Amino acid sequence: MDDRRTRHRAVVREVLDVLNRYDLSALGPGEEDGPPYDEYLNEALPIASALLNRGSIEHSDVSRVWLEWFGDDLSALPKTTWTRLLRDLNAILE
DSSP: OOOHHHHHHHHHHEEEHHHHHTTTTOOOSSTTTSSGGGGEEEEEEHOOOOOOOOSSSOHHHHHHHHHHHOOOOOSSHHHHHHHHHHHHHHHHOO
């Protein structure tokens, strides 16, 4: 059980790092005048769980989480951003 919990925490941290890097809501987490580094933790948790349960994350997973927590429709994000974001999230389990 401890190994699963440790793995879950590690994946959540990595997902949080990716979400902060892309900063889809332009909040600036961890920046001097921005919110705390863990601002996207509520979004990172279900994304990490989906990664661990299914082995991959899809566009619809991220969109659903963002809509639920922020009410933001991410459909306007450039395709290249989506491609890189999903690549980086899915690479966490590689």
